[in-house]
Amino acid sequence: MEQDTLERNPETEKDETPMPEQTEEVKTDMTEEAEPKEEPKEGSARPRRSLTPEERELLQKRRKKRKIRALINLAVPVVLLVMFVVFGILFLRDYREYRIAKNAYKKLDSLVEEKGTVTATSLPIADDRSVDEDMPAAAEEEEPVTFDYPALEIDFPALQQVNKDFVGVLYIPSLDLRYPVVHSRDNEEYLHKTFDGITNSSGAIFLDFLAHRDMEDKNTFLFGHNMRNGSMFGSLKKFTTDETLAANDPYVYFYTADCVRKYEIFAYYFSFVGSDAYQNFTGDNGYDEYVRKALANTLFINDEVDLTTRPNILSLSTCSGTEHVRRLLVHSALIGKAAY
Numbered sequence: 001m002e003q004d005t006l007e008r009n010p011e012t013e014k015d016e017t018p019m020p021e022q023t024e025e026v027k028t029d030m031t032e033e034a035e036p037k038e039e040p041k042e043g044s045a046r047p048r049r050s051l052t053p054e055e056r057e058l059l060q061k062r063r064k065k066r067k068i069r070a071l072i073n074l075a076v077p078v079v080l081l082v083m084f085v086v087f088g089i090l091f092l093r094d095y096r097e098y099r100i101a102k103n104a105y106k107k108l109d110s111l112v113e114e115k116g117t118v119t120a121t122s123l124p125i126a127d128d129r130s131v132d133e134d135m136p137a138a139a140e141e142e143e144p145v146t147f148d149y150p151a152l153e154i155d156f157p158a159l160q161q162v163n164k165d166f167v168g169v170l171y172i173p174s175l176d177l178r179y180p181v182v183h184s185r186d187n188e189e190y191l192h193k194t195f196d197g198i199t200n201s202s203g204a205i206f207l208d209f210l211a212h213r214d215m216e217d218k219n220t221f222l223f224g225h226n227m228r229n230g231s232m233f234g235s236l237k238k239f240t241t242d243e244t245l246a247a248n249d250p251y252v253y254f255y256t257a258d259c260v261r262k263y264e265i266f267a268y269y270f271s272f273v274g275s276d277a278y279q280n281f282t283g284d285n286g287y288d289e290y291v292r293k294a295l296a297n298t299l300f301i302n303d304e305v306d307l308t309t310r311p312n313i314l315s316l317s318t319c320s321g322t323e324h325v326r327r328l329l330v331h332s333a334l335i336g337k338a339a340y
Contacts, residue, residue, distance in 0.1 A: 101202035120338035147336035233318035263332035267298035
């Protein structure tokens, strides 16, 4: 009996087993605490207010800006890639043309060999086309002048065979510049054709088509490209950056089949296409005015050249800069001529 009483003790049962109503209430409370209210999920349907016209316009502008920004982000690398390819092709093309021209002129230069220095007595340098046609040439009054010049052994027949327009060889020792020169029928042909007839951007050194082949004009022009690799007349710009070049060795030589002419640089300066520097002059006054302007613009002064006797002028011209409008001019005066 005691054992049964102990097992069914109401006190014990009351402590261990909660009332049904109490259990349900506790569960409800726990559920409320354990399960907080759900927040509306992103993207779930919710009531929206309609946009005002101003807001709609602003939204459209933002979308448009995003599209433009995306296009720019896509276009920039594409443009850079295209530019890289184009410049790469141009570089390879120029490099190839430079190499072809260099090899061609190197082959031609093998037909010219320097054989030391020669001292010669100058021939009369007054010509039949004097500045003033009414003034007789003063050849008989000139005193003999001796001068030195580099003795070049030139294979004239071979060069003539390569190009029938061949006139002579230009040599400027201070620049190590030596090229065969042609006489063009116009001033366009040899801008893009080398001495041996190859189409090439290096072109050739050519005599102005209005000049006489005998080099006896009062002002004879030679033209050549200002190549980036320093070839052709690309080295003339060295005069403008290093004055000692012309100061120490101001001489220019021109060799033809019958004689060698020695010129001395008296001026160089920058000009432009169509300037008075490219205009012909007549008479003593025209000559003096031309020289006066050259000396007024020159970057180099050489007081050793006597221009009062109005010697023939050799003018070298090349482009300067990328605009193809600016020009560099180098003027030299004839100081000696000897049989060759």
